[in-house]
Amino acid sequence: MYDVAIMGAGPAGSTVATLLARQGLNVLLADRPDFTGDKVGESLPSAIDRLLWTLNFHPIDQSVHAPISGTDSYWAGDRIQRDYFATAGGSGWRINRTAFEQQLLMQAIESGAQHFQGRLENARLSNHIWQLQMDGGRSVNSRFVIDASGRSAVFARKMTVARIKSPPLVALWALSSLQPKAPSIHGQTLIESQENGWWYAAQLPNRRWLAIFHTNPEQAKIIRRHPSLWHQMLASTKWISRRTPWPDFVSSELHAHDARGSYLVQPYGHQWAACGDSALSFDPISSQGIFNAMASAHMLFKALHSDNQHDQHSGLQQYHLKLNSVAGIYQQRRNWFYQQANRVYQTRFWAEQAVVRCLETVAEDEP
Ligand SMILES: Cc1cc2nc3c(=O)[nH]c(=O)nc-3n(C[C@H](O)[C@H](O)[C@H](O)COP(=O)(O)OP(=O)(O)OC[C@H]3O[C@@H](n4cnc5c(N)ncnc54)[C@H](O)[C@@H]3O)c2cc1C
Incomplete structure (x- = not known):
């Protein structure tokens, strides 16, 4: 029997698992076993250094991850440059995502969480105990469940x-091939808007380039x-094509990822x-997803950190309010x-995306 079963061992799941296991709770950290590919999302804001310090986590390893020197964007006809080395907040980090997540997972395991490879298939609450059916016919019992999937x-x-x-947004991304004689690390984030x-x-940090085109599902399908x-579209960008080795992407595989922002109406029950x-x-324009995942895991830990049921309930209400204000x-x-x-x-693309009251409730069975 576990005190807490966490579904998903990404940045959020590993963070909350570490914090709960350090309190001596019996924690299960489950993740589906079949994911081996590259994960997209690698820019961290400078605030991550302070968060890692607050959580008493390992600091960013500079031999694995690289500092971001700034942003150079061509947005809506204007060139916007920001030099992070010259600003008070300092530089963010371009992480090796696999290494970063692996380190968070190892930290959770070292703190006492039990790592379990299994995909959640079903859940049933009986006599105040969750019975979780995982794939392969295995089942797990736990008093509390955290969805970090x-x-x-x-x-x-x-x-x-x-x-x-x-509004729907699809990220079409590719990694360039590894360049044996790549030039010294280019530390800027390049952003460019186009008509669609x-x-x-x-x-x-591993000498590859990542390029992503964000568009609507119709355009993405084509x-x-x-x-x-x-x-062709990458090669025809006004700004980015001059600053990236775009021919290196020619043989790269194209991947698609849902990139629209979204949130649960009720993040606890x-x-x-x-x-x-x-x-x-978040929409990737924010570059805050990983930071928010870890910060919300910390907020949830604080909300749950009480033996008293009443305090825990009001902690979760506060947690919900904080998430709403972040949103x-x-x-x-x-x-x-x-x-x-x-x-x-x-x-049409920009008109759809620019609607202020753009939030809609979508049926839960939508992919
Ligand atoms: C195109 C794109 C670019 C992005 N760029 C950035 C960026 O530059 N910087 C940034 O900070 N963020 C970026 N993000 C966002 C960032 O990737 C996410 O915010 C972050 O991964 C959230 O972490 P998480 O732990 O909540 O979820 P995830 O990282 O998605 O982890 C969830 C885990 O749950 C597991 N899981 C799923 N289903 C099950 C199941 N049934 N049973 C068990 N386990 C399950 C998955 O295998 C996964 O390991 C980007 C996102 C997109 C789409």
Whole structure:
């Protein structure tokens, strides 16, 4: 019997597992066994250093991850440059995502959490105990469940909690091939808006480049059918093509990822709660997803950190309010970017994205 079973060992799941296990709780950290590919998302804001310090986690390892020197963007016709080395907040980090997550997972295991490879299939509450059916016929009993399964929010879906979503946004991304004689690390984040979406490009610490085109599902469908279109569009960017080795992407595989922001109407319920992307996920324009995943895991830990049931309930209410205020700030900033671009391009993509009251409740069985 576990005190807490956590579904998902991404940044949110590993963070909350470490904090709870350090309190001496019997913690299970489950993740589906079949995921081996690259995960997209590698820019961290400078605030991560302070969060890691507050949590008493290992600091960023500079031999594995690289500092971000700034942003150089061409957005809605204006060039915007920010030099992070010259600002008070300092530089953020371009992480090796696999190494970063592996370190968080190892830390959770060293703190006493039990790592379990299994996908959640079903959940039933009986006599105040959750009976969790995992794939392969295995079952797990736990007093409390934390949904840290990312945007798929597998547990919250089973609880039929509605999710509010921003307008559809698809990220089409590819990694360039490894360059044996790559130039010295290019530390800038490059962003460029176009008529039907926006580009992001950055050099990763492992000498590969990542490029992502964010667009609507209709456009994404066409590009996925003809991946050479993606390469042509990258080559035709005004700004990014001059600063990235775009021909290196020609043989790269194109991947698609849901990138719209969304949040659960109710991020907790009877003997369960959600954190990270499962509770609140951001549009990648924010570059705050991993930070928010870990910060919300910390907030949830603090909310649960009471033996008294009444205190725990009011802690969870406070947690919900904090998530709402984070969502409000994020939404305001996101809308500012999209509205700027909408004034310039006046295309369907930007008009859809720029709607302020864009949140809609989507049926839970939607992929
Ligand atoms: C295109 C794109 C670019 C992004 N760029 C950035 C960026 O530059 N910087 C940034 O900070 N953020 C970025 N993000 C967001 C960032 O990736 C997420 O916010 C972050 O991964 C959230 O962490 P998490 O732990 O909540 O969820 P995840 O990282 O999604 O982890 C969830 C875990 O749950 C597991 N899981 C899923 N289903 C089950 C199941 N049924 N049973 C058990 N386990 C399950 C998964 O295998 C996974 O390991 C980007 C996102 C996108 C889409």
